[in-house]
Amino acid sequence: MRKIGVLTSGGDAPGMNAGVRAVVRAAIYRGLEVVGIRRGYAGLLDGDFKPMALESVGDIIQRGGTCLYTARCLEFLTEDGQRRGYQRLIDADVDGLVVFGGDGSFRGAQKLHNLGIKTIGVPSTIDNDIGACDANIGFDTAVQTAIEAIDKIRDTATSHERTYVIEVMGRSAGHIALSAGLAGGAESVLIPEVPYKLEDVVAKLQRGVARGKKHSIIIVAEGAGHGGEIGRYIEEHTGFDTRVTVLGHVQRGGAPSATDRVLASRLGAHSVELLVQGVSGHMAATQHGELTSVPFDEVFQSDRKPDKAVYELADILSI
Template sequence: MRKIAVLTSGGDAPGMNAGVRAVVRTAIYHGLEVVGIRRGYAGLLDGDVKPMPLESVGDIIQRGGTCLYTARCLEFLTEDGQRRGYERLTDLGVEGLIVFGGDGSFRGAQKLHQLGIKTIGVPSTIDNDIGACDANIGFDTAVQTAIDAIDKIRDTATSHERTYVIEVMGRSAGHIALAAGLAGGAESVLVPEVPYKLEDVVAKLQRGVARGKKHSIIVVAEGAGNGAEIGRYIEQHTGFDTRVTVLGHVQRGGAPSAADRVLASRLGAHAVELVMAGVSGHMAATKNGELTSVPFDEVFRAERKPSHAVYQLADILSI
C-alpha cells in the first residue's frame, strides 16, 4: 500500500482533529502518502482533495470541529454516487480510506469496501450510539460541556429558587442526558429509551419542595421530549417558577477533553495499521481498553443503549 485517504463525515465531534492528526502522522511514519478529502462524501464526489504532509496537522490536536470539514451527501446514498466515489479514489491512486463518523458514514464506507476500496471506520459521534466498542469519539467532551452548563444554571436556579429544564442533544439516544444528569445531580433525567410520565416528574418536584428544596434541575434528551413544552407543563401543574435552556449545538464544539484526544489518537493510528494489514470493511475500536476491529455488519447489528442500572442510580440519588 502506498497511498491512503482520510475524511470526516456526518455530525462533527470533538476529537476528530486529533484522530486525523494520528492518521496522517502514523501513515507518514510508515512511508505512506496521505490525502485529505474535505466535506466528507460530498467532497469526494466533487474532487475536493488535498495532500496532507506532516505540517498539515500541526496545532490541531486541541481544536474542536474538523479541519477537513463535513457535509451531508444525499447523492452518495445512490449506487451511481457510490460508483463515482469509487472511481474518484481509484483515479487518485488511493488504496485505503479511513472514515471518521457514525452509522451513516460507516454505511457509505461499507459500500466503497464492497466496490474494492479498503475501508476502516472510526466511531466519532457525540451521541455515543455506535455499539460494539467501549466509547465513541466526542461523547466525553459533549457530556463535560453539558455538565459545565448544568453547574452554571444550578447557581442561578439556587439564587432565584427556580426549576430549570435543560434540553441536551440526543434524538434517538439518551447517553448525554443520562451521563450529564447523573454527574450534574439532576432531579429527573428523561431519555428516549425509558418511558416516563410528566405527572411523576411533577410529583417528585412537589415532594422535594415539601421537604424544603429550593430549586430543581430536569435534564431531557431532545428525543425524549420538547424542553419548552415540558417546562410549560411543570409550571402549569405546580405553579413553580420554571425556566428552560436548550443547549443545542454548543455541545458539538469546544476543545476535546483529554479522554477524547487519547481515544482519537489511539483509534486513528490503529486504523492506519489495520488498513496496511489488509483489513477492510471494519471499524477500529477499543474493547475493554484494548485495540481491536469489528466488521461493519456486526457494528450495524449492535445496539448501544443507556445502562438501566445507571438510570436507576440517577433516580435513587435524586430522591
C-alpha cells in the same frame, strides 16, 4: 498499501482533529502518502482532495470541529454516487480510506468496501450511539460541556428558587442526558430509552418542595421530548417558576477532553495499522480498553443502550 485517504463525515465531534492527525502521522511514519478529502462524501464526489504532510496536522490536536470540514451528501446514498466516489479514489490512486463518523458514514464506507476500496471506520459522534466499542470520539467532551452549563444554571436556579428544564443533544439516544444528569445531580433525567410520565416528574418536584427544596434541575434528551413543552407542563401543573434552556450545538464545539484526544489518537493510528494489514470493511475500536476491529455488519446490528443500573442510580440519588 501506498496511499491512504481520510475524511470526516456527518456531525462534527470534538476529537476528530486529533484522529485525523494520528492517521496522517502514523501513515507517514510507515512511508505512506496521505490525502485529506474535504467535506466528507460530498468532497469525495467533487474530487476535493489535498495532500497531507506532517505540518498539515500541526497545532490541531486541541481544536474542536474538523479541519477537513464535513457535509451531508444525499447523492452518495445512490448507487451512481457510490460508483462515482469509488472512481474518484481509483483515479487518485488511493488504496485505502479512513472514515470518521457515525452510522450513516459507516454505511457509506461499507459501500466503497463492497466496490473494492479498503475502508476502516472510526466511531466519532457525541451521541455515543455506535455500539461494539467502549466509547465514541466526542462523547466525553460533549458531556463535560453539558455539565459545565448545568453547574452554571444551577447557580442561578438556586438564586431565584426556580425549576430549570435543560434539553441536551443525543438524537434518539439518551447517553449524554444520563451521564450529565447523574454527574450534575439532576432531580429527573428523561431519556428516550425509558418510558416516563410527566405526572411522576411533577410529583417528585412537589415532594422536594414539601421537604424544603428551593430549586430543581430536569435533564431531558432531545429524543425524549421537547424541553419547552415539558417546562410548560411543569409550570401549569405546579405553579413553580420554571425556565427552559436548550443547550444545542454548543455541545459539539470546544477543545476535546484529554480522554477524547487519547481515544482519537489511538483509533486513528490503529486504523492505519489495520489497512496496512489488509483489513477492510471494519470499524477500529477499543473493547475493554484494548484495540480491536469489528466488521461493519456487526456494528450495524449492535444496539448501544444506556446502562440501566446507571439510570436507576441517578433516580435513587435524586430522591
